[in-house]
Amino acid sequence: MESLSIGQLAKAAQVNVETVRYYEREGLLPRPARRASGYRRYPSATVTRLQFIKRSKELGFSLKEIAELLALRIDPHSGCADVKRRAEAKLADIERKLTDLRRMRRALTQLVHDCGGEGPSSACPILDTLEGLR
Amino acid sequence: MESLSIGQLAKAAQVNVETVRYYEREGLLPRPARRASGYRRYPSATVTRLQFIKRSKELGFSLKEIAELLALRIDPHSGCADVKRRAEAKLADIERKLTDLRRMRRALTQLVHDCGGEGPSSACPILDTLEGLR
DNA sequence: CTTGACTCCGTACCCTACTCCGGGGTTTAT
DNA sequence: ATAAACCCCGGAGTAGGGTACGGAGTCAAG
Structure with a gap:
């Protein structure tokens, strides 16, 4: 080992x-x-x-983006300021994803809640929220 | 219009x-x-x-998964209980993604914070956190 | 009523991210 | 010491998600 x-x-x-x-x-x-x-x-x-x-x-990150994330660690060819700038850009990405995921979660939670689990799905409240997220 | x-x-x-x-x-x-x-x-x-x-x-959802999400809205061929079950599965997916993203954010925030923006990146604290997320 | 932009459809092609293949050495367990 | 299991490498093949092409019809402005 x-x-x-x-x-x-x-x-x-x-x-x-x-x-x-x-x-x-x-x-x-x-x-x-x-x-x-x-x-x-x-x-x-x-x-x-x-x-x-x-x-x-x-x-949802591509291999190229993942390589960039990994490169944030040790890169003798770029200054610290540059690393910082790139890290901040990735952070912005991540914040956007978090926001979208939370919206999605909210919509689905609503669906699960409104839907008792009984009866045909036609009686299920339609979740327009899912599409009107933004 | x-x-x-x-x-x-x-x-x-x-x-x-x-x-x-x-x-x-x-x-x-x-x-x-x-x-x-x-x-x-x-x-x-x-x-x-x-x-x-x-x-x-x-x-990070595939087109197939997205189709499933969209199908949660209107599907006359499945009961409400089924819709609910599938919605709950998607929710679990989403929770997992949220957890991972928050961990990633935490690590990157740490990096941005520790890195003043001055000096060579060799002086930048190495972000081992990025890899040891789980 | 003509001209340029838009649309139709089917097919072909492209990129990403693998995944498999095959002929050949290596390790390991019995 | 001999299989079974593992590893090497180069190259071909695949699935998912588009994107481009080309010949023909359509629409809107002038």
């Missing part, structure tokens, strides 16, 4: 082995150390990195 | 005309009324529906 094979890593993060290699090609994962045989060896922290990528995707 | 051409609709909702026709094919938009010439005529409410689809995509 401390060094994982690509298969162990993939299993731990619940992704396909091919996906791990794909992310490496795309620069989302650093090229890992290799054994004499050429086999990749990953530090166990890579699991959380993969999970981060996965969850970010579920939140 | 009250009836839009496909071009007017697309412009109002900020999407491509081809996308509108694509959504129609995929069942995300109902087939609209037609003029004698065959031209599509949309009620202006379709604009908000397109915007809903757009924002839902940005939140």
Whole structure:
């Protein structure tokens, strides 16, 4: 424990082995150390990195955007002010998503509440709120 | 005003005309009324529906999931209890996304805060939080 | 009544993000 | 020491979500 094979890593993060290699090609994962045989060896922290990528995707970020998020950590080619500016832009993104999600939640909660669970759906109050969110 | 051409609709909702026709094919938009010439005529409410689809995509929902969300409104083939059950499942999805987004926001806020905006990024506190979110 | 912008439809093409394949070495458990 | 299971790499294939094309009809302004 401390060094994982690509298969162990993939299993731990619940992704396909091919996906791990794909992310490496795309620069989302650093090229890992290799054994004499050429086999990749990953530090166990890579699991959380993969999970981060996965969850970010579920939140509607593209791989390119995720790469940008990851790049906010260590980038010797940009000043701190630049990092700050980019982080703020991502934050704005996130705030927008949060607002939309809360609106969606509100509409659905309303639907679940109004709908007793009995009778045909034709009797269910129609949720126009869902479309008139903005 | 009250009836839009496909071009007017697309412009109002900020999407491509081809996308509108694509959504129609995929069942995300109902087939609209037609003029004698065959031209599509949309009620202006379709604009908000397109915007809903757009924002839902940005939140990481697939077109299929979005169709399911839209189907929660009017579905004569399922009882109210069923609608309720599905709405609750979507709500759970949304809660998960909200939780992840808040965690992400927290990490980025921390980064922006810690980073004064001066000096090289090497001096910037590294945001390990970003990866260790869960 | 003509001209430029718009629309129709079907088909083809594109990008993203994987996912699989195949021929070949490596590790590991028995 | 020999399978079974794993890993290597390059390259091809796939699904989802559009986007573009092209030939033909339509509409609105001048």
